[in-house]
Amino acid sequence: MSHKVASTSPRNVAVLVFPFTSHPTALLRFVRSLSTVAPDMQFSFFNISRSNSSLFSGSGNKGCDNIKPYNVWDGLPDGYIPLSRNPQREHVELFIDNAPRIFERAIKEVEAETGHKFGCLISDALFWFAADIAEKMHVPWVTSWIGDIRSLFVHIETDIIRDKVGAPGQDNKTLEFLSGFSDEFQASDLPKEIVFGDIESPFARMLHKMGQKLPQAAAVAVNSFETMDLKVTEELKKRLQKLILVGPLHLVRPLQSVVSDDEDQQQEEDVCLQWLDDHEPASVAYISFGSLGALPPMEVVALAEALEEGGFPFLWSFRGNLEDFPQEFIERTNKLSIGKIVSWVNQEQILNHTSIGVHVTHSGWNSILESVSCCVPMIGRPGFADQHINMRSVEVVWQIGVRIEGGVFTKTGAVKALEQVLFLEQGKEMRQRIGVLKQLAQEAVGPNGRSAQNLRALVEIIKA
């Protein structure tokens, strides 16, 4: 590698990616939005190679020549063999352990190679250590939190929460001691890393540190919009140097072209859309549990039986074991044209189809935002992380969905929820409320909208 004399440029930005689940996609979406506002800036996207190849293959980065992917070490030693029964978690923990060194080294190498010093560091908010790297580099640290502001707020307030509800058996304790939270929020809605789980795990420690460090960031960008949750936005602003809501980002700049590069995938999508064309407006249940997305086998059976017994048309984006379905369920429902099971769809495109009447979801933040922008009420079956708190907001703050009774799918619980959203007055009211939010979301990203203004203000902070 050649070593040139480096000069600092505020237009050169290093982006540090948390390379698991939907984080890389979300961060790239954020950077793409910035690059649209500031085409004169250069973004170096530091990410592991497997994730970079899937993000930047085909037309994934079309029109964004100013974002350049750089591969970093994935944290796994040569010849590594997983030791536990959860290799994914093991990988995340090894990566977290090595991340500060991985990124510092990669940044130095790129600076030496290009002869340009970076003028700003953007990182996934999880990377609290980026504050220290930025300080050493004498550049501003800007972070991106890819979830909702309420889930961010509870990480900032972790010490207070631990103090108030730390003892075991306090799951039902209400959270109104947190500004902006009503007594409808309970301790059981919190991510388990905050109080009731293994709070010493590497991931839990990273989240705790993140909450302590974020107030040092020059700006914390969040994929939401100010009118979505005014009270918590105001509270969070008091705790951070600069809270900047820039979303919903999928409305600012779609990540991929609507037409997929993968021909088989595109063919499957077309078949799905044609199938949806044959259904009544607002009649089909779209079912998906995010990018990881599998349900326990008993719940797959319960939900499948509910769909079949109630005759609810459904499109299920399913990434589990097909053998979990009741015997011949797939053949029967397919033959009667009641249901379709696919491995992956373009979710935004599906949710936008007029025949979709409900989104059965794990309550991941991107899925909620996409449901809002497509005006589709939700049935939530949250699993982990921020999903419980997101779903509580869906239920009690925005009132645009219901949580599945008892927190897990049973046949009767699923039939009840599907009838409620698809056929009853409550469902109609949810659709009306979600329509108002959709309008607010569109206004926010419009040319004079608050999120659009915020994005432009953020570019100024980065260039300063």
Ligand SMILES: O=c1ccn([C@@H]2O[C@H](COP(=O)(O)OP(=O)(O)O[C@H]3O[C@H](CO)[C@@H](O)[C@H](O)[C@H]3O)[C@@H](O)[C@H]2O)c(=O)[nH]1
């Ligand atoms: O068939 C599918 C299924 C999913 N998606 C997309 O995948 C994304 C899923 O994102 P999200 O709903 O946020 O779920 P996860 O991928 O599970 O996201 C992780 O990250 C989120 C943001 O921090 C958290 O809210 C979640 O709890 C966490 O699991 C969305 O954009 C969907 O459009 C598709 O395009 N096709």
